Amino acid sequence: MKVMDFDRYKEINDQRLNYREMEDATVVSNYRNVGCGDGYRIYLKIGEDRIVSDASYTTTGCGFGIVALAMATEIAKGKSVDELKQITPEDVERLFEFPERRKNYPESAVAALQQAIRDFESGSGVPKERRITASKAKELLQTNGTLKGEDLSSIILEKEDLHGVDFSGANLNNAFLTNCNFEGANFEGARLRGAFLNSANLKGASLKGADLRWAKLAGAKIDGADFTDAIYDIGTRVDQTQIHIFSKMKKEGKDVYMEKDEVGR
The missing domain is CATH 2.160.20.80 (E3 ubiquitin-protein ligase SopA)
Structure with a gap:
């Protein structure tokens, strides 16, 4: 069994990679991890070509949630809306492999990202006002x-x-x-x-x-x-x-x- 990369885990948490509010986001989406109750917020800036030019998040969750969301938002950058509909937890784990008991975090991060895509397409999410x-x-x-x-x-x-x-x-x-x-x-x-x-x-x-x-x-x-x-x-x-x-x-x-x-x- 592969051992988790704790040094990289700490680095991502210390840097808070992609953790920020985005003032000019096209869509802001709320997601709640029903397993632990943590709140996720995804920010996506999407152009007329439906390409994500920027992605960020905030969360009330723990370090594993931060890493999963950091990886998910990294994946989102430069991808089209249609491409993001197809991403999986396995795509997140290609960037960072989670311990067996923490596999729910990449699953939740992907679910939050795809909720943001649905909110974008339906005109939902947090209204600008x-x-x-x-x-x-x-x-x-x-x-x-x-x-x-x-x-x-x-x-x-x-x-x-x-x-x-x-x-x-x-x-x-x-x-x-x-x-x-x-x-x-x-x-x-x-x-x-x-x-x-x-x-x-x-x-x-x-x-x-x-x-x-x-x-x-x-x-x-x-x-x-x-x-x-x-x-x-x-x-x-x-x-x-x-x-x-x-x-x-x-x-x-x-x-x-x-x-x-x-x-x-």
Whole structure:
């Protein structure tokens, strides 16, 4: 059995190959790895000749997910839309061979890439008017002093210091909010459906009435946070030591996450 190339694995993760938001992407597509719940976002720039001139991704996933997506987006560059419909996990593994127990990662990366192609052809994906970048959110915050009620769906705000910010009533569905400092922030009534709050600092934050269906809070610091009447479902993920917060929350059915307007399909 071939041993995985750990040096290259580390190099790809350290460099974050192709890991970036693309401001001028033709299509931006969301994909969720149902096996582990990680979120993938694929960005493709496609010309009138249907050739992919640039490809990138962001993810809340682990190092294996990063490597798989890096390889998939490398493959995409210079390929036609029709060629990308035919790629397989084996094509990804020609660039990097995964351990037997991690074969699901190239499979998921290919599925995410092909979802992006379907979104391109159907005119779906994240609409341009809803592609709010971190820089735009910071501009709004500086101008208004608040992000209350803003449409921040699918935004990427990783590792940002946003302590005390008012997000009440904001739309943060499918947002990437990992490792952010939200200490004392106000998320009352905010829509956080499918959001990633992994390892975020939510100490003293108010999440009263917030929609946390299918949200991920693994590793989040929640001391003093108020989850009164927040909504959760079978997909809401917290650490085992934090399940007590569900006693203050309201449970809804799992089907609501798949509403068409929330997944950009």
